[in-house]
Amino acid sequence: MSKNAQLLIRAGFIHKEMAGVYDYLPLGLRVLNNICNIIREEMGAIGGQEVSLSHLQNPEIWKTTDRWDDIKVDNWFKTKLKNDTELGLGFTHEEPLTALLREHVQSYRDLPIYPYQITSKFRNEMRAKSGIMRGREFLMKDMYSFTTNQEELDNFHEKCAGAYMRIFDRFGIGERTYRTFASGGVFSKYSDEFQTISESGEDSIFVSRKRRIAVNKEVCSDEVLTDLGLSRSELEEKKAIEVGNIFKLGTRFSEPLGFLYTDENGAKKPVIMGSYGIGPSRLMGTIAEVLSDEKGLVWPESVAPYKIHLVEISAKEGKGVQTHAKKLYAHLVQEGIEVLMDDRELPAGQKFADADLIGIPYRVVVSEKTMASGKLELKNRATGEVRRLSETELYQYLNI
Amino acid sequence: MSKNAQLLIRAGFIHKEMAGVYDYLPLGLRVLNNICNIIREEMGAIGGQEVSLSHLQNPEIWKTTDRWDDIKVDNWFKTKLKNDTELGLGFTHEEPLTALLREHVQSYRDLPIYPYQITSKFRNEMRAKSGIMRGREFLMKDMYSFTTNQEELDNFHEKCAGAYMRIFDRFGIGERTYRTFASGGVFSKYSDEFQTISESGEDSIFVSRKRRIAVNKEVCSDEVLTDLGLSRSELEEKKAIEVGNIFKLGTRFSEPLGFLYTDENGAKKPVIMGSYGIGPSRLMGTIAEVLSDEKGLVWPESVAPYKIHLVEISAKEGKGVQTHAKKLYAHLVQEGIEVLMDDRELPAGQKFADADLIGIPYRVVVSEKTMASGKLELKNRATGEVRRLSETELYQYLNI
Numbered sequence: 001m002s003k004n005a006q007l008l009i010r011a012g013f014i015h016k017e018m019a020g021v022y023d024y025l026p027l028g029l030r031v032l033n034n035i036c037n038i039i040r041e042e043m044g045a046i047g048g049q050e051v052s053l054s055h056l057q058n059p060e061i062w063k064t065t066d067r068w069d070d071i072k073v074d075n076w077f078k079t080k081l082k083n084d085t086e087l088g089l090g091f092t093h094e095e096p097l098t099a100l101l102r103e104h105v106q107s108y109r110d111l112p113i114y115p116y117q118i119t120s121k122f123r124n125e126m127r128a129k130s131g132i133m134r135g136r137e138f139l140m141k142d143m144y145s146f147t148t149n150q151e152e153l154d155n156f157h158e159k160c161a162g163a164y165m166r167i168f169d170r171f172g173i174g175e176r177t178y179r180t181f182a183s184g185g186v187f188s189k190y191s192d193e194f195q196t197i198s199e200s201g202e203d204s205i206f207v208s209r210k211r212r213i214a215v216n217k218e219v220c221s222d223e224v225l226t227d228l229g230l231s232r233s234e235l236e237e238k239k240a241i242e243v244g245n246i247f248k249l250g251t252r253f254s255e256p257l258g259f260l261y262t263d264e265n266g267a268k269k270p271v272i273m274g275s276y277g278i279g280p281s282r283l284m285g286t287i288a289e290v291l292s293d294e295k296g297l298v299w300p301e302s303v304a305p306y307k308i309h310l311v312e313i314s315a316k317e318g319k320g321v322q323t324h325a326k327k328l329y330a331h332l333v334q335e336g337i338e339v340l341m342d343d344r345e346l347p348a349g350q351k352f353a354d355a356d357l358i359g360i361p362y363r364v365v366v367s368e369k370t371m372a373s374g375k376l377e378l379k380n381r382a383t384g385e386v387r388r389l390s391e392t393e394l395y396q397y398l399n400i
Numbered sequence: 401m402s403k404n405a406q407l408l409i410r411a412g413f414i415h416k417e418m419a420g421v422y423d424y425l426p427l428g429l430r431v432l433n434n435i436c437n438i439i440r441e442e443m444g445a446i447g448g449q450e451v452s453l454s455h456l457q458n459p460e461i462w463k464t465t466d467r468w469d470d471i472k473v474d475n476w477f478k479t480k481l482k483n484d485t486e487l488g489l490g491f492t493h494e495e496p497l498t499a500l501l502r503e504h505v506q507s508y509r510d511l512p513i514y515p516y517q518i519t520s521k522f523r524n525e526m527r528a529k530s531g532i533m534r535g536r537e538f539l540m541k542d543m544y545s546f547t548t549n550q551e552e553l554d555n556f557h558e559k560c561a562g563a564y565m566r567i568f569d570r571f572g573i574g575e576r577t578y579r580t581f582a583s584g585g586v587f588s589k590y591s592d593e594f595q596t597i598s599e600s601g602e603d604s605i606f607v608s609r610k611r612r613i614a615v616n617k618e619v620c621s622d623e624v625l626t627d628l629g630l631s632r633s634e635l636e637e638k639k640a641i642e643v644g645n646i647f648k649l650g651t652r653f654s655e656p657l658g659f660l661y662t663d664e665n666g667a668k669k670p671v672i673m674g675s676y677g678i679g680p681s682r683l684m685g686t687i688a689e690v691l692s693d694e695k696g697l698v699w700p701e702s703v704a705p706y707k708i709h710l711v712e713i714s715a716k717e718g719k720g721v722q723t724h725a726k727k728l729y730a731h732l733v734q735e736g737i738e739v740l741m742d743d744r745e746l747p748a749g750q751k752f753a754d755a756d757l758i759g760i761p762y763r764v765v766v767s768e769k770t771m772a773s774g775k776l777e778l779k780n781r782a783t784g785e786v787r788r789l790s791e792t793e794l795y796q797y798l799n800i
Contacts, residue, residue, distance in 0.1 A: 015500045017454045018487075023500060024452040026515075032452075052424040052432075054417045055455070055520060056477075056537050077456075079477045079489065081536075082526050087418075089479065089489075100415045100423060115426075120455060120520070126482050136481075137456050 003200060004285040005131030007297055011357045013305075020128025020136035027358065028284070030305035032139065035280045036118050038170050038302060039141050042163040046156075048116045048143055053096050055120060057088035061095045065256045075123040077136075089122035094253045094275060097144055101271075102259045108148050111261060111271065114156070116143030118280065130202065133241060133285035143276040146254075148261065153272050157192075157246055160276045164194055164244050167278065171287055172300035177243060178214035180205050181228060184247065190219075194244035194278075198290050203242055206235035214240075241286045249273040291382075297359030298382050306340040308332060309360040313348045313367035325366040328376075328391070335400040356381070364394070403600060404685040405531030407697055411757045413705075420528025420536035427758065428684070430705035432539065435680045436518050438570050438702060439541050442563040446556075448516045448543055453496050455520060457488035461495045465656045475523040477536075489522035494675060497544055498653045501671075507662050508548050511671065514556070516543030518680065530602065533641060533685035543676040546654075548661065553672050557592075557646055560676045564594055564644050567678065571687055572700035577643060578614035580605050581628060584647065590619075591647045594678075595640035598690050603642055606635035614640075641686050649673040691782075697759030698782050706740040708732060709760040713748045713767035725766040728776075728791070735800040756781070764794070 001009075005022075008014045013028030024032055040050065056079075062068035068088070070076060077089040090096070097115065105111060121140040128136050145156045161179060168177040173196050180193040195205050195214055204217040208230055215224060217237070225232065253259070254270040263269055284303075291298045301307060310332070312325035325343065332339045340360060342351050348367070355363045365377040375388035378397070389397060401409075405422075408414045413428030424432055440450065456479075462468035468488070470476055477489040490496070497515065505511060521540040528536050545556045561579060568577040573596050580593040595605050595614055604617040608630055615624060617637070625632065653659070654670040663669055684703075691698045701707060710732070712725035725743065732739045740760060742751050748767075755763045765777040775788035778797070789797060 012504070015503070017456065017496060018458050021454045021456045021458075023454055023496070025504075026449045026451060029450055029452050049426045050429055051426060052429050054421045054423055054537050056417065056421045056522070058418050058421075077479045077487075079479045082524055087477075096417060096423070103415070104412070104425075122456070124482055137454050 002129065002131035002133065002285075002289075003292070004133060004288040007288055007292055007357075008132065008285075011297055011359070013297075014132060020125055020134065022132050022135065022281075027305045031284055031299065031303050032280055034303040034305075035171070035283055036139070036141070039118065039167055039278060039280060042167050042170075043114075043116050043141070043143060046114065046159050046163050047112075048114045050117060051097075051115045052117050052119055053090065053093050053100070055090050055122065057090050057096065059086055059088065061099045061257065062088065065095055065253055067095065075125060077122045077124045090119075091121055091123045092140075092275075093117070093142055094144065094249065094273070095257065098253045098257045098259050098271075098273070101146060102257065105146065105259075105261055105271070107262050108264060112145065112147040112152055112156070114143060114145050116141060116276070130200070131285050132281045133200075133289070134202070135281060138279055139281040141278045141280060145274040145276070146259075146271045147274075148263065148269070149272060153248060153250075153274050157248060157274055160246055160274075161192060164246070164276075164278065168194065168196070168243065170302050171283065172302070173243075173287060173290060176290065178205065178207055178212065178240070180214040180216050180240075181219065181224065182216040182245070183219050191245060191247045193242050195240035196243050196286050196290060197238045197240050198286065199239050200289050201239040201241040203240050205238055205240045206232075207238050208234050209236070210234060214238075241282070241289070243283055243286055244276075244278040246276045247274060249275055292359070295353075296357030299359045299361060300382075301361045304359070304361050306338040306360050307362060308337060308339045309342065309355045309358065309363045310339050311342045311348075311351050311355055311363060311365050313351065313365060315368065321366055321368060321371060324371060328364075328366060332398075332400075335395075335398075337398060337400065402529065402531035402533065402685075402689075403692070404533060404688040407688055407692055407757075408532065408685075411697055411759070413697075414532060418536075420525055420534065422532050422535065422681075427705045431684055431699065431703050432680055434703040434705075435571070435683055436539070436541070439518065439567055439678060439680060442567050442570075443514075443516050443541070443543060446514065446559050446563050447512075448514045450517060451497075451515045452517050452519055453490065453493050453500070455490050455522065457490050457496065459486055459488065461499045461657065462488065465495055465653055467495065475525060477522045477524045490519075491521055491523045492540075492675075493517070493542055494544065494649065494653045494673070495657065498657045498659050498671075498673070501546060502657065502659045505546065505659075505661055505671070508664060511661060512545065512547040512552055512556070514543060514545050516541060516676070530600070531685050532681045533600075533689070534602070535681060538679055539681040541678045541680060545674040545676070546659075546671045547674075548663065548669070549672060553648060553650075553674050557648060557674055560646055560674075561592060564646070564676075564678065568594065568596070568643065570702050571683065572702065573643075573687060573690060576690065578605065578607055578612065578640070580614040580616050580640075581619065581624065582616040582645070583619050591645060593642050594644035596643050596686050596690060597638045597640050598686065599639050600689050601639040601641040603640050605638055605640045606632075607638050608634050609636070610634060614638075641682070641689070643683055643686055644676075644678040646676045647674060649675055692759070695753075696757030699759045699761060700782075701761045704759070704761050706738040706760050707762060708737060708739045709742065709755045709758065709763045710739050711742045711751050711755055711763060711765050713751065713765060715768065721766055721768060721771060724771060728764075728766060732798075732800075735795075735798075737798060737800065 015023040180195040182193040205214040207214040251270040260268045314321035363379040415423040580595040582593040605614040607614040651670040660668040714721035763779040
């Protein structure tokens, strides 16, 4: 089993329903929601408007763009209504969103718009063995741009690339994530991927550390290197996880679906489109893969399920410690700090091992010893650094 | 088409993908999220812990409880993996949640627990003609209780009934929503429904206004009335929408799935379960049905997509009005007020009609007239009351 799934299952973040299909337990859902909310902030900042499209897909619009047939798209999940009408389960949403916007956009005045959603996608993968990094059902943030001309598309493409790098920075994986030149697929000659270097990645990329860019091995020809002004000697081959991608779609969908707008001169023209994907569940898996250590998960504060893991170590009759820990917990929560309390009747060693496994940024220990010394123990999960602080010093440290 | 779908589509809240399948546009998603967040608060307050289970369902656990066969459950959507393994799309989640918790709960010390989720459900309805009140794909809050004994189940059942009534009160439909005695289905003799009186409801109930309870017509026998101490003379027959239901499940699922815990004496016993459902998308449809008027939607502040609809009415060259409206908008947003700005170049009458249709609680008009008088116009959508206020008075009115 992949490292991310092993760690996340052992630590109680997720549950495996079947290959490529996972449930999120309270700890895991908190991480996933934190990831989604950071993505929402950055999508809002570049003009994104959140929508939510259905999972069930009407075949008619997909036939119009020739993406209904299983020969053309090989990872559909399909199902049927009672009257035997075939339906699909959304693996992406270009078609329904384009068809929807046809009814709401008429004029150049209504553009540009940048709708996005964060919803489950379904892909009938032949194999699914990378934990939550490649799901048959997974969470996807898919944004689409609808503009009147190529320049607006190019500008927004760059703007979104910037937002993506800010997102990866906020998740603590910016340093090891490269904007990667990749194949454009059916829509355009090239596309941009965002690849996080990791031994567990399914992709191979050639990285230029100096230039902070990379090229996907699939397209790394002499011609492409010349285009990018890169020489083979400056490139290192690395395994990487694709954590995002952005495509220029042009009129690939707006033409067949008849999504036209009226320009300043009254002429009808097809809308120019782009698509911008990030997988929050795959990102959670990626963070688990690349930031963990031999003791377990190590969450950056931005996405951690809680900020503090409060571990109370008391003897059977240790009412004083328990009361003190409860008071401390109540005060921290009241001050808006997210705290996970471990008041289980278990040996200290097991509780510490669990705290390391779960990977909350700060562990605070309350015990007979800390009470006697008047100093709490604060441990930083990422660095291992331990501080002994009075309660007042702890509050100062936390800015509360 | 149902009134809720008509209004919500015309006002730009939702889009119909096909019968019983809807997309949520920015305005609609804001309402839906507000509804979900109020439900989250109330579920959290009674001890709920949020999780998120997969849509794709493994047949094996459903066979164990005899709910896989289409003859036993007639509204499954089913699909297939590449290797022809059949999968289902979750229409409820008793089975996977029970199977999941088997692995996390061993002792009476781990109970009670109250997990819940807010996720899409799929039901292959023969007909779907009530807009977002009966979807083939819809949002559901489903909570499940896992306790060690009947008394805890009974207590939590009452606690959750209380939380449900608080939720309906917060949505502005508490007065017309009745806790309703109903059939227990396969799990138990009786259950509790929550029914909102509305001509567009699919259910018939007998209401006692005095006692603030109701009985579903399906179970309204003399025996039941005697049980409840109700006489036919005090009951009125009403059409109603089922907005919530709570069931005592007992060991219906824990026994076949082998979800046992160890009690204080070391004995293994099946966990006692209950289920507690509310449909956020159906609730959104219900609010649209029962609180709208002939001009359009009327959202209560608690779920409204915005608090203020700021309508700017300016002549073509009216820069002064536009600048003033923009400043007012910026100030309100900065103070944390949610404002929808209408700065479209359209006739005033059309903008007012749209504001009425969309149904945001307060409409504020900025025009040459209001600027000349130094008084903004504030209109309450629900009551129609109009006030003329200076900017300072408006801020006081809004407590900012």
